[in-house]
Amino acid sequence: MADHPLVRPLRRPAAGTRAYGLVAGMWIRSALAYRASFLMMAAGNFAATALDFVAIYLMFRHVDALGGFTLPEVALLYGTTSTSFGLTDLVLGNMDRVGRRVRDGTMDTLLVRPVPVLAHVAADRFALHRLGRLGQGLLLLVWSLSRVDVHWTPVTVLLVPLMLLSGSLIFAAVFVAGGAFQFRAGDASEVQNAFTYGGTTLLQYPPTVFAQDLVRGVTFVVPLAFVNWLPALRLLGRDDPLGLPGWADFASPAVALACCALAGLAWRAGLRGYRSTGS
Amino acid sequence: MRLYATVAVSSFRRYATYRLATVAGVFTNTVFGFIVAYTFIALWSERPHLGGYDRDQALTFVWTSQALLAAACLIGGGFQVELQERIRSGDVAVDLYRPADLQLWWLAGDLGRAAFELLGRGVAPMTVGVLAFGLALPTSPLTWAAFLLSVLLGLLVGFALRYLVALCAFWLLDGSGVNTLQGLLCMFFSGSLLPLNVFPGAFGDIARALPWAALLQVPADVLLGRHHGATGIGAALAFQAVWAVLLLAAGRALQAAATRKVVVQGG
Numbered sequence: 001m002a003d004h005p006l007v008r009p010l011r012r013p014a015a016g017t018r019a020y021g022l023v024a025g026m027w028i029r030s031a032l033a034y035r036a037s038f039l040m041m042a043a044g045n046f047a048a049t050a051l052d053f054v055a056i057y058l059m060f061r062h063v064d065a066l067g068g069f070t071l072p073e074v075a076l077l078y079g080t081t082s083t084s085f086g087l088t089d090l091v092l093g094n095m096d097r098v099g100r101r102v103r104d105g106t107m108d109t110l111l112v113r114p115v116p117v118l119a120h121v122a123a124d125r126f127a128l129h130r131l132g133r134l135g136q137g138l139l140l141l142v143w144s145l146s147r148v149d150v151h152w153t154p155v156t157v158l159l160v161p162l163m164l165l166s167g168s169l170i171f172a173a174v175f176v177a178g179g180a181f182q183f184r185a186g187d188a189s190e191v192q193n194a195f196t197y198g199g200t201t202l203l204q205y206p207p208t209v210f211a212q213d214l215v216r217g218v219t220f221v222v223p224l225a226f227v228n229w230l231p232a233l234r235l236l237g238r239d240d241p242l243g244l245p246g247w248a249d250f251a252s253p254a255v256a257l258a259c260c261a262l263a264g265l266a267w268r269a270g271l272r273g274y275r276s277t278g279s
Numbered sequence: 280m281r282l283y284a285t286v287a288v289s290s291f292r293r294y295a296t297y298r299l300a301t302v303a304g305v306f307t308n309t310v311f312g313f314i315v316a317y318t319f320i321a322l323w324s325e326r327p328h329l330g331g332y333d334r335d336q337a338l339t340f341v342w343t344s345q346a347l348l349a350a351a352c353l354i355g356g357g358f359q360v361e362l363q364e365r366i367r368s369g370d371v372a373v374d375l376y377r378p379a380d381l382q383l384w385w386l387a388g389d390l391g392r393a394a395f396e397l398l399g400r401g402v403a404p405m406t407v408g409v410l411a412f413g414l415a416l417p418t419s420p421l422t423w424a425a426f427l428l429s430v431l432l433g434l435l436v437g438f439a440l441r442y443l444v445a446l447c448a449f450w451l452l453d454g455s456g457v458n459t460l461q462g463l464l465c466m467f468f469s470g471s472l473l474p475l476n477v478f479p480g481a482f483g484d485i486a487r488a489l490p491w492a493a494l495l496q497v498p499a500d501v502l503l504g505r506h507h508g509a510t511g512i513g514a515a516l517a518f519q520a521v522w523a524v525l526l527l528a529a530g531r532a533l534q535a536a537a538t539r540k541v542v543v544q545g546g
């Protein structure tokens with residue numbers, strides 16, 4: 001029996017999570033059918049980000065500090081953004097397929113199913129091998145935390161999980177906004193990579209390396225600086241290059257929620273504006 | 280020969296169709312170019328003349344790498360998934376019946392694609408790099424000609440490597456694992472993360488002798504004028520040519536072995 005239209009919105013989050021689990025579970029079973037390939041891809045996913053860090057390590061064979069930051073400090077930035085991004089990439093990593101679905105018309109199939117479209121699109125081709133990236137980020141985070149000099153108080157201890165979670169949510173908002181954008185410009189899905197992969201690459205390095213305007217841009221326009229830069233600078237006891245007030249270091253959760261709200265609105269607008277390819 | 284030229288031209292046009300995707304790709308390449316450029320500025324201001332590059336040469340390397348990224352498939356992409364899908368589904372049997380050579384067919388297609396991506400996705404980021412950072416580009420047309428020849432040889436090596444990987448699907452059916460592996464080796468040993476002449480000691484020597492060096496490091500060094508005189512440039516191009524011939528020959532051998540054992544899926 002159909003729900004009353006007023007009750008339906010309340011059921012959506014639960015239904016969405018359930019549907020996400022079902023679709024993702026199906027893709028996991030499918031991935032495990034080719035076990036050798038799955039293991040190679042998980043190892044590859046781990047190694048892809050590990051090699052990224054090897055390049056940074058090789059840089060530190062020649063210098064003691066990059067932009068005034070030591071290797072363990074850069075590793076902290078690297079580990080935090082990689083963990084946050086890895087988590088989001090695992091859960092929402094296939095949002096860049098929206099454009100393809102719009103183009104080939106298979107988006108219609110998702111619209112007629114009794115499942116929230118966002119949950120379905122997010123779980124589409126769920127790639128378990130992306131645990132590799134998450135694992136690499138976590139390992140590096142643990143290593144760096146054991147090496148950097150942090151004044152541990154209840155506040156700084158709490159700041160770490162808060163930073164990782166907020167960072168994931170900010171990246172999630174970027175992924176969803178990118179998906180919404182593809183309803184308008186399906187072929188341009190690669191633009192999203194500049195903000196997702198580009199964003200996490202940017203955040204691996206200290207903000208002192210980059211031009212002030214770029215740092216301003218990722219603080220006030222696309223607030224990626226709240227993923228790890230601002231909270232991590234607080235952990236390391238350093239000033240942020242823009243001289244923001246101290247509370248900004250703790251603003252990540254609020255920024256993350258605001259980003260998610262905006263991304264949700266963008267997604268709704270995108271979905272509403274969807275026109276099927278037709279024939 | 281005319282057949283393969285036609286395949287290359289069609290492939291060029293196939294990729295040229297997606298204009299918006301090209302613009303999006305240029306945007307992403309440019310963003311990455313800026314990010315990497317700033318990290319290199321930080322590195323080279325700490326250690327001027329690292330790896331024998333001055334700062335402007337290091338920046339030129341960054342933007343050359345972004346310009347070649349799509350054409351040479353430095354961080355992934357290429358035809359191999361398409362060919363592997365045809366192997367998995369059995370469609371490759373139809374390809375083998377055709378009066379055309381499988382390797383040359385895909386090579387022609389890949390070169391057509393690369394030609395488009397060099398123009399469509401290479402020129403614009405390079406121009407942005409020049410405007411934003413003032414790069415150390417050569418003025419001699421001969422150096423540019425040598426660079427283009429070096430890029431072409433690099434594309435041949437890149438194709439040959441990916442063709443070998445694609446054919447693995449005859450034995451593995453699902454090629455995503457080997458694709459990932461090749462993608463990683465290519466990303467790291469082409470120098471797209473860090474120029475190979477910054478790699479330390481014996482590890483650096485090995486990295487510079489591997490075929491992936493032919494994809495980016497050698498063309499970039501030719502462009503930067505790091506090889507002196509005709510013999511220097513000749514040696515660099517010969518290094519690429521040797522790898523291209525060896526790997527293309529290996530591809531032919533593997534192709535012969537694969538067609539002998541081909542079992543068409545589903546009967």
